[in-house]
Amino acid sequence: MNLSQNQNLRRYLWPCAGLLVLLIINAIIAPEFFQIEFKDGRFYGSLIDVLNRAAPVALLAIGMALVIATGGVDLSVGSIMAIAGAASAYYITKGVDNLAIIIGAGLLAGLIAGAINGLLVGYMSIQPIVATLILMVAGRGIAQLMNEGQIVTFDHAGFSFLGTGDFLGLPFPVVLVIITFIVVQLLTRRTALGLYIEAVGANPSASHYMGLNAKAIKMSVYCVAGLCAALAGMIAAADIKGSDANNAGLWLELDAILAVVIGGASLMGGRFSIFLAVIGALIIQTLTVTIILSGIPPKFNLLIKASAIIIVLLMQSPLFQKQLGQLNFWAKKKEAKRA
Amino acid sequence: MLKLNPKFIPLAVTCCLFFLLFGVGAIQFEGFGTPRVFFNLLSDNAFLIIAAVGMTFVILSGGIDLSVGAVIALTGVVCSVLISKYQWHPLVVFPIVLIGGTAFGAIMGAIIHYYKMQPFIVTLAGMFFARGLASVISEESIPIEHEFYNQVSAFGFEVFGDAWIGSSTIICLLVLVAAIIIAHYTRFGGRVYAVGGDANSAALMGIPLAHTTIRIYAISAFLATLAGIVYSFYTFSGYSLAAVGVELDAIAAVVIGGTLLTGGYGYMFGTLMGVLIMGVVQTYISFDGTLSSWWTKIVIGGLLFCFIALQQLLVRTKPR
Secondary structure: HHHHHHHHHHHHHHHHHHHHHHHHHHHHHHHHHEEEEOOOEEEEEEHHHHHHHHHHHHHHHOOOHHHHHHOOOOHHHHHHHHHHHHHHHHHHOOOOOOOHHHHHHHHHHHHHHHHHHHHHHOOOOOOOOHHHHHHHHHHHHHHHOOOOOOOEEEOHHHHHHHHHHOOOOHHHHHHHHHHHHHHHHHHHOOOOOHHHHHHHOHHHHHHHHOOOOHHHHHHHHHHHHHHHHHHHHHHHHHOOOOOOOOOOOOHHHHHHHHHHHOOOOOOOOOOOOHHHHHHHHHHHHHHHHHHHHHOOOHHHHHHHHHHHHHHHHHHOHHHHHHHHHHHHHHHHHHHHOOO | OOOOOOOHHHHHHHHHHHHHHHHHHHHHHHOOOOOOHHHHHHOOOOHHHHHHHHHHHHOOOOOOOOOOOOHHHHHHHHHHHHHHHOOOHHHHHHHHHHHHHHHHHHHHHHHHHHOOOOOOHHHHHHHHHHHHHHHHOOOOEOOOHHHHHHHHHOOOEEEOEEEEEHEEEEEEHHHHHHHHHHHHHHHHHHHHHHHHHHHHHHHOOOOOOOHHHHHHHHHHHHHHHHHHHHHHHHHHHEEOOOOOOHHHHHHHHHHHOOOOOOOOOOOOOHHHHHHHHHHHHHHHHHHHHOOOOHHHHHHHHHHHHHHHHHHHHHHOOOOO
16 A cells, blocks of 8 residues: 555656756746736736646647557547637638537537547557547548638637636636546546546456446547547637638647656556646646747757657656666765775 | 459559549549659659658558658758758768668667667657757758759659659669568568567567667668658758658558558558559649649548558458
């Protein structure tokens, strides 16, 4: 019991410590980083900005964490964002004013896309990378088809609220992330669903013999990922008051996967933590801000990100940990000899 | 009656599909069914064919390489900087970038093998790294101006009247022939298939896994670098955001070419047909004129789905 608690703690320790270190670095470089102002019923400041900017990736990461826990991966979330944004924009430009229909259209598009992924992965047992690649390639075409290849812009106060509004002093995207987090957390931790997801990811054949319906579980996680992506897509569309099928959510699937991996999840499936995935998304965004604040030209952004991934991945590898341990051992030996 | 060996079914389907699409275009549009259009398919997609051939090795071994597009862009940027800024001769630059690219792939292969990481995430990091390095070297597009480049792009000869075989077509066909020989007629090729079929059995059979894995990713990166050089022959420039998404096109081409994504089964020739099918779809849409370019993506997505479904069917019905 003690041991497992220890391991659990260690799991949370690294990502949180990483975020903390980045925040401290930011505070040293730019002391105004932690300043938060309250103006016109809303908080302003760099920290709030980080939260707001991280919101789409955090939403994607929540869905992606579940998918990765089943041993899968969803490459299509960026395209689903584009589809959902296009679907909402389609109804707005058609003159529909009912917010429920507009948001419903976006969510439905995401759900259908997720269900297609779930069908391919769960019921046709196609490898997740490939199954979701289909929608990743075709999805942007479908999104363009909806609005006939145009970048449509719109003006709809209710819908724009999703991207630019505020609630209880927080930007609305952040509120959406919090709500999604709570809902998914309750769904997976207060019901057996979370345990099932981990079981399917950790050992597919054992869970099969236990009588778990792996197909339905996989279907459900891809649907959740699709819904999360749809939310993120609508936030992105509401933010720019338009739908750009080519660029909405471009490469965000990679950021989402990264966020989950930084959060310490194994790509082989098994245990997951939505909280750590969100922390991962925050780390990515904070790192971006750190790069900007420290005066390194933004062109170094990708290179630093790549190095960060490689280091995180290496830290997770048992062999690398052993090698590090040996290095320490030698250092100790040398010291011992000197003494 | 001639009986088709079941192992050739996906390849046969791919070939039939290509001729079907080409035939439909030829009937519908004047000037479509000419050697000229066919050879343009080859020269326009030469860099994709080269990259896809490398991807075929990786997929045959059961892996995946997402860094291909980024390596193409990085190659272009390095070439253009060395040639235009430092006035090096291209023939000096090419071996250097090819060695660098191969080393890059070998490092990824080593990380994948020794640290037991998934190829997917390692090559993803590699993709970020290569694109990042390219944008650090230069964020702007750098033009390449060199007499050698003009000579290379002007080199070629006409066949069948007005069809043009250029230098990039020649390079890509040479690569294809070499790849077919390596994959199907050498010991290394056999090892690639064995690793893809079942890595554990392969190891028990005494196949050096480390050596094979590292070589596979080195070959893929080498060919991606070569693809980058060929790509720079068209664009006469190097740009860090060039060739975005080529890795996905290459994967799609390999799958449409009938190679099994779980590894261990497929043919190099199929990959050529896969690229050509994607090229025909594009040509058809540009001949038609009324269809918009986004249909290309949807059709390719649909084709991908059909071929994966076909693979599943074949795998399931195969007697075990």
